[in-house]
Amino acid sequence: MALRTIPIRRAGNRPNLFMGGDRELVMFSGLLAFALIFSAFEVQATLFGITLWVFSLFALRLMAKHDPLLRPVYLRHRRYRAYYPARSTPFYRNTKTQAGQYR
Numbered sequence: 001m002a003l004r005t006i007p008i009r010r011a012g013n014r015p016n017l018f019m020g021g022d023r024e025l026v027m028f029s030g031l032l033a034f035a036l037i038f039s040a041f042e043v044q045a046t047l048f049g050i051t052l053w054v055f056s057l058f059a060l061r062l063m064a065k066h067d068p069l070l071r072p073v074y075l076r077h078r079r080y081r082a083y084y085p086a087r088s089t090p091f092y093r094n095t096k097t098q099a100g101q102y103r
Helices: 023-040 043-066 070-079 096-101
Strands: none
């Protein structure tokens, strides 16, 4: 008797992208460009805002093409501690001189 296989469809496993980039970063960069354009009401600010939007969208698309889950992975990486001391149990406390040796 053969094992039953269940196909995993692509539509259920796609990353949450918007306009080709990470959804939150694309929307935030659009919000910043929109705020810059409509708060200044000048031609230079409008040109700079549009340039900022196009460049950020280009960069975010490149990031998403490289790794669609780059933002969550980076945020998880930032939560890690800089130093994990070697110890035999989770309850062991290194002294200050022991911890200073490994930094």
